[in-house]
Amino acid sequence: xxxxxxxxxxxxxxxxxxxxxxxxxxxxxxxxxxxxxxxxxxxxxxxxxxxxxxxxxxxxxxxxxxxxxxxxxxxxxxxxxxxxxxxxxxxxxxxxxxxxxxxxxxxxxxxxxxxxxxxxxxxxxxxxxxxxxxxxxxxxxxxxxxxxxxxxxxxxxxxxxxxxxxxxxxxxxxxxxxxxxxxxxxxxxxxxxxxxxxxxxxxxxxxxxxxxxxxxxxxxxxxxxxxxxxxxxxxxxxxxxxxxxxxxxxxxxxxxxxxxxxxxxxxxxxxxxxxxxxxxxxxxxxxxxxxxxxxxxxxxxxxxxxxxxxxxxxxxxxxxxxxxxxxxxxxxxxxxxxxxxxxxxxxxxxxxxxxx
Numbered sequence: 001x002x003x004x005x006x007x008x009x010x011x012x013x014x015x016x017x018x019x020x021x022x023x024x025x026x027x028x029x030x031x032x033x034x035x036x037x038x039x040x041x042x043x044x045x046x047x048x049x050x051x052x053x054x055x056x057x058x059x060x061x062x063x064x065x066x067x068x069x070x071x072x073x074x075x076x077x078x079x080x081x082x083x084x085x086x087x088x089x090x091x092x093x094x095x096x097x098x099x100x101x102x103x104x105x106x107x108x109x110x111x112x113x114x115x116x117x118x119x120x121x122x123x124x125x126x127x128x129x130x131x132x133x134x135x136x137x138x139x140x141x142x143x144x145x146x147x148x149x150x151x152x153x154x155x156x157x158x159x160x161x162x163x164x165x166x167x168x169x170x171x172x173x174x175x176x177x178x179x180x181x182x183x184x185x186x187x188x189x190x191x192x193x194x195x196x197x198x199x200x201x202x203x204x205x206x207x208x209x210x211x212x213x214x215x216x217x218x219x220x221x222x223x224x225x226x227x228x229x230x231x232x233x234x235x236x237x238x239x240x241x242x243x244x245x246x247x248x249x250x251x252x253x254x255x256x257x258x259x260x261x262x263x264x265x266x267x268x269x270x271x272x273x274x275x276x277x278x279x280x281x282x283x284x285x286x287x288x289x290x291x292x293x294x295x296x297x298x299x300x301x302x303x304x305x306x307x308x309x310x311x312x313x314x315x316x317x318x319x320x321x322x323x324x325x326x327x328x329x330x331x332x333x334x335x336x337x338x339x340x341x342x343x344x345x346x347x348x349x350x351x352x353x354x355x356x
Contacts, residue, residue, distance in 0.1 A: 001092060002055070004099070005048040012041045036107070047095050054091060058084045100350045105206035105281065106172025111274050112163040112204050116153065117180065119198020122187045124153025126308075127200040129331060130181060131161050134174075136333025143167030148267050149257045162271065164207065171206040176342040178204045179305030186310070195311060199304075207270070208277030215273060221245040224261060242268045251275050320345045 015038045018024050024031055061084060064077035114130050116123035138145040148162040165174065182199045190196065224239040241256035242264040253275065255268040307316045313327040315338070322341045324330065330338075 001095065002051070005044070005051065005095070008041065008044055009048055012038070012045050015041070040102070040107075044095075044098050047091070047098055051088075051091055051095060054084060054088055058088065097347060100347055103172065103175075106175075107169055108171045108206040109164065109166040110171040110174045110204050111148070111207050111271065112165060112174065112177070112202065113160070114158065114163075115160045115201050115203075116158065117199035117201050119183075119196065121153060121155045121157075122183075122196055123198040123200055124157035124159050125155070125187075126157065126181075126183045126198055127159070127161065128153070128157030129183075130200055130202065131158065131163070133331050133333055133335065134163070134165075134177075137335050138165055138167070138333075140333055140336075141167060141173070143170055147257060148271060149255045164267075164270065166207075171204065173339055174204045175206075176339055177202050177305075179303045181306050181308065182304055183308045184310065185308075201302075205274050205278050206281065208273040213273045213276050215246075215269070215276070219247050220272075221247060222265075240264060244268045244272050246272060246276065249276065249279070317342065 015034055018034055019031070019038060024034060058081065061077045061081040065074055065081065068074050068077065112134060114127045114134075116127045119126070135145055144166045146164045146166070148164050150161040151159040153159050180199050180201050182197060184195055184197050186193055187196050221244070223243040223245070225241045225243065226239060240259055240261045241254065242261060243252065243254040244265075245252050251272065253268045253272045255264045255271070257267065258264045305317065305319055307314075307318070308327060308331075309316070310327060312325070314323060314325050315327055315330050316323045317338050320341055322338055324337065326334070
């Protein structure tokens with residue numbers, strides 16, 4: 001382990017040197033990449049220094065036990081050695097976790113797309129409930145959530161809603177939410193008190209920045225039109241809504257949330273970049289899922305990942321068999337426990353891979 005840490009420390013020093021080189025500083029794309037690598041290695045370097053210091057303390061304690069004549073000093077050294085060895089075991093476990101290769105996308109912001117699935121109006125209402133759940137969770141984490149675009153349901157909720165979430169390590173946390181979320185409850189419209197099952201799909205994408213995707217203006221067709229509300233009626237007379245078509249791929253992005261055409265264009269470009277980036281990223285997810293037996297952060301968006309059972313106040317995550325009986329708190333944004341359990345399960349998978 002020490003050899004591996006020393007090699008990482010050497011790499012850290014090399015990056016530190018590169019960051020001060022004029023040719024690197026003048027290449028913004030390269031400088032951003034190197035700065036991120038430098039920042040990502042800092043926790044490992046801190047652990048390496050602490051581990052090295054602990055090994056020195058163990059060596060010193062052993063030397064005292066072997067050479068010291070004073071029995072009292074020897075006893076003190078033995079007690080210290082016992083403590084140091086316990087710390088060493090724990091520290092090595094922590095370092096093993098730190099050395100698990102992180103998904104390179106984890107530190108990115110995220111775009112969440114929630115769509116009502118089977119279940120008609122009730123599915124739209126549930127999509128709205130999921131939106132509120134993620135909003136509350138983002139508030140708890142100190143993240144900023146911005147509405148990009150939405151289509152409202154006929155009796156409430158949303159047929160589709162797109163959100164942009166910015167903050168520290170957003171994608172690495174929210175990526176576990178991709179998949180089909182199923183709800184079992186008695187709808188308000190149900191007169192007989194029967195439990196209905198409906199669903200909404202959630203897609204979480206790492207937000208692509210300008211350095212990830214090169215967009216040529218000649219590849220984009222831009223159309224403007226009047227924003228429309230529920231039922232299709234025009235809600236303003238200015239051509240503020242934007243539709244972008246990426247000619248090589250046929251991807252279409254339409255945004256009408258803002259009254260300003262410039263702001264809608266900005267949002268549409270952000271979504272288009274992310275959709276193009278997603279095409280490449282999906283290959284990466286498919287590659288991982290082919291190697292793992294139990295895919296936690298699944299690339300299969302049609303997979304049913306979680307059930308919300310209102311009569312029993314129960315949430316079950318089917319990927320890891322995790323169940324909690326606190327549905328009101330969960331829907332109020334208290335979802336960290338299930339995400340922690342999913343991260344733990346994925347880290348266990350990654351450790352198996354690295355050993356294998």
